Amino acid sequence: MQSFRTELENPIVEQEIIELAEKIRKYRKGEMPEEKFKSLRLARGVYGQRQAGVQMVRIKLPFGKVTFQQILKIADIADEYGSGNLHLTTRQDIQLHYVSLDRTPELWSKLAEDDITLREACGNTVRNVTASATAGIDPNEPFDVSPYAHRTFTYFLRNPICAEMGRKIKISFSSSELDTAFSYIHDFGFIPKIRIENGKEIRGFKVMLGGGLGAQPILAQTVHEFLAEEEIIPYMEATLRVFDRHGERNNRNKARFKYLVQKLGLEEVLALIEIEKKAIKNKTVVVDRHSQISTNLPTKEVSEIEPQDPLAFELWKSTNTFQQKQEGFYGVYVNVQTGDIPTEKARKLIAGVRDHIADDIRITQDQNLLFKYVRKESLVHIYEALVALGFGKPGYNSTADITTCPGTDTCNLGISNSTEMARVLENYIHEFHQDFIQEKEFKIKISGCMNSCGQHGLAHLGFHGSSVKAGTAVVPAAQVMLGGGTVGNGEGRVAERVIKVPTKRVLQVLDLLLSDFKNNQAAGQNFHAYYDQQGKDYFYKLLKPLADLSNLTADEYLDWGHEETFATAIGVGECAGVLIDLVATLLYEAEEKLDLADLAIGKGQYADAIYHAYSAFVWTAKALLLDKGLSVSTQAAVLAEFDQHFIAEDLFTLPTSFSERVLQINKYEPSKEFAETYLLQSKAFCLEAAERREELKAVVQ
CATH class of the missing domain: 3.30.413.10 (Sulfite Reductase Hemoprotein, domain 1)
Structure with missing residues (x-):
C-alpha cells in the first residue's frame, strides 16, 4: 500500500482516513475478520464490485449538490484511481469503479481536500439524504x-x-x-x-x-x-x-x-x-434557512447567439429548461444517458458552461444534471456546448429519458445488462416514437435485478432483469412492470408485475405499449388512468405473444451488449451491508464502543456517550448468547433472551433485570451524571462478561 499524506482541516476526517489505512493493513495480514472488515469499508463508501480485486467507491453528495471544483476533483480522482468515468446514481451520488482497495485511503484523503466525503455512503446507516x-x-x-x-x-x-x-x-x-x-x-x-x-x-x-x-x-x-x-x-x-x-x-x-x-x-x-x-440528544433542531442559498451566480456579460439548428434548439428548450421562481433565470436539465460521464467530457462540460451557470450543480434522481441561474442569453451557448459533448438530447424526464442501475456492468447482484438495454430503448424512442419525447406522464425505469436500484417499481413501464428456462437453456429475460409512479403530495403507486419476456423483445414491448396508449387513450388521459381503465389482464393479453419461447432466435439467447451465452452469475450483494455475528467481533466492537463513550464524555457529548455504552451492553450480551448457541434477530430480543438464559440462571448478578438496566437509556435525559453512571455500569458488565466467558472456556477445556 502506498503511503499518503493529507492536509485536511478536519482532524476527525483525517483520523478516519488513517484508521482506514490501518484496518486495511490488518485485514491484509489476517488480523481482522473478513466480516468485520467488510462492514467497516462499507461504512466508508467502499463497495465490492462484480469484478474480483477491485472496488466501487461511492461519493456521498448531500441532496446532489456539487461545485465546479468538486466535479473536476472527482474527475481527476477517477482518472488516477478508477476507470475514468463518473456514474451518477438515483440517490444523487457519484460512483467510481475499478478502484484498488489499498488506494482507497489515499483517494479519500484527496477528495476530502475539497470537502467531499465517502463516510456512510454504503452500509447499515443513514445513506445519502x-x-x-x-x-x-x-x-x-x-x-x-x-x-x-x-x-x-x-x-x-x-x-x-x-x-x-x-x-x-x-x-x-x-x-x-x-x-x-x-x-x-x-x-x-x-x-x-x-x-x-x-x-x-x-x-x-x-x-x-x-x-x-x-x-x-x-x-x-x-x-x-x-x-x-x-x-x-x-x-x-x-x-x-x-x-x-x-x-x-x-x-x-x-x-x-x-x-x-x-x-x-x-x-x-x-x-x-x-x-x-x-x-434524544435535542428536543428541537433549528435549521439555518439561508445556509444553502446559491451565491456564486454567473457574472460574465454574454451576447446572445443563434443556434446552428433552430428547430432542435426549440425542442430542447421546451423539454429541458424552465423558468425559475427567481425572475430572469432558467433552470437547465442535462440529459446524461445511463448517468455516465467520461472524465474528459466532464472537464469540457465545466469549461463550456461555467461562465453561464451558478456554481451549484445538482445531480437529479433520474441520473441527470441540473444547471441553475441561467440567463436567457446563455441558453444557446449551453445548448451548443451540450450538443458537442453528446448531452444535448431533448426530452428530460420524458419517456425518452430512461433511468437505470449499472446492472451486470459492475454489480454483484445484476442479472441482466440494464445499461445497454436503456441505451437501446432511448435511441429507439428518439428514432421511432418522437412524439413521446415530450411525454412526461410515461416514465421508463430499468433495474438489473429485482432490487430496484433503477427504481423500476415506481415506473409507468418498468423492467427488471430475470431469466427463463427454454428447454435446457437459460434465456435472459425482462420482467415487465406497469402502472407505477408518483401521484403527488406523498401518494404514489407501485408498478404491477404483468409478464416476463426474453430481454431482446423489450423493443416490441415498447412498441405495443406506446402504440396502444397513443391510439386508445381518451383526450387528456394519462397512463395511470388508462392503465386503471383497461386493467392488468388487458396488458397481459396484449403482451402474451411476446412471452412465447417456442420461436426463439439465436440472438435471444444472448443478453444486450453481450456475445457470450447468458448465465445468471449472481454474486453476494453488499448494498445492505453485512451481518456481524462472530463472537470475537462483537466483543471487539463492544470494547471500541466503551472507548468511544469515554471520548464523547470528555467532549461533553453525553447523548453520544450514552448510546455508545448502550451498544457495548448489547454487543457483549449478544456475544455471550452466541456462545450458548442462541442467535436472536433484534436488540430487544437480546435483552429478553439474556435475562432468560443468564440472569434467571444466576450466571450474572444485577440489582434489576438486564433489560431494565440497559433500557435506562430511554428513561433519562442525556445529562453528564447519567452518562457517567450508565457508562460505568456498561464497563462493569463487559468486564464481568469477559470473566464469565473465560470461566466457561476453562470448564469446557
Missing part, C-alpha cells in the same frame, strides 16, 4: 428544502444511533407537492408545508414513514400532516433509536424499517417513538 434537484429555484415550492436536507445529513453523519443498524435508512425532501423526490418510497419522506398562525407563516413538513422499494415495495404512510421544521430531526432521531433496537438483524431481507412497521403495526411503532423522545 436526497432532495428535489430544483430545491431553491422551484416555482412551486413553499420554501427551499436544501438547508433541511443538508442539516439532516450533518446531524446523522457519524451519529452513534445510526452507525451500525440492521439495514440502511433512506431520507428524501421534496420541494413541493409534486413530490419529485419520491417521499412515498422512503423510510422518511418530507414534503414542505406552510401554516398561517396569528398572521405569521410557520414552516413545517408533511411526514411520510416506512416506505421502500426492493423486491417487496411498500408505500410510506402519512404520520404527520404538519410537523414543525425544528421537530423533524428530533423525530428522525427517536425513530432511528426504535429501528436500531427493534429492527431485524439476522435476515437482511426483512431488516428494512418498512418490515418493522409491517411486523409491529404503525400504531405500536409510533408509540415506541414517543417513548424514545425523552432520551
